[in-house]
Amino acid sequence: RTVYVNGEFVSEDQAHVSIFDRGFLMADGVYEVVSVLDAKLLDFPGHLARLKRSLEALEIANPLEDDEYLSVHRELVARNGITDGLVYLQVTRGNPGDRDFAYPAAETPQTVVMFTQAKPGLADAPAARTGWKVITTEDLRWHRRDIKTVQLLFPSMAKMEAKAKGADDAWLVEDGKVTEGTSNNAYIVKGGKIITRQLSHDILHGITRAAVLRFAREAQMQVEERSFTIEEAQDADEAFVTSASAFVMPVVEIDGASVGDGKVGHVATRLREIYLDESRKTAV
């Protein structure tokens, strides 16, 4: 695989970053994941805009121009022959040497890494026809979840807890309300109304969430942005999650309780179709 590191396209076994990099030592960095379908990038402007927001929030200077991010993404897709898959992008604060809690001087070069992952058949994931089972667990992350940092240990732990219990993912719960999934935004459907948590520092502002809610409203579906409890979710007609790589994924079981009739719901299925159709149209 050819990957990108700090201005160079190199073979993955030639790529290297410093052991002093604050991304490595302190999870001091941000990332984005863009899906690729038919060799084109989905929702690219949204992901780029969020990358810049994350960098700004952490006062990390943005190392590249918008068109450079796009051309590196395209080049990696082309060089690696990616039809369906994703491009991962990470920018860290770098570090010239010596571990220190204080940030290095502002002119310290950032570290920029991008690589592809091939995922043949990404849009036809069999799980979309059967749905996910989720467990719930307390949300023990920090309180700036709107910044897409590489600090992903807690979500990884929650994912492992879900796997150990035979589930596909975990829904994180704070003050009795669902925040989001380990790597996706969470929704329920009740009486035809789509309910998902309002934007704040408590959740990541999903790019797929924004697109799906826009398509839902355009299709005259009712949307309510508010938090909900596990009990309300278990009692809902449908549940689903959204993310750049899972698109719209139905959820059929929460902590062992079936959601609705325990089958993949109509709203989730329809939103998945609309999302895939519409985002392919605007793919670059």
Ligand code: PMP
């Ligand atoms: N929440 C969290 C915690 C995530 O990690 C992700 C995926 N990165 C999402 C939501 C979904 O965001 P997006 O639709 O932009 O992939």
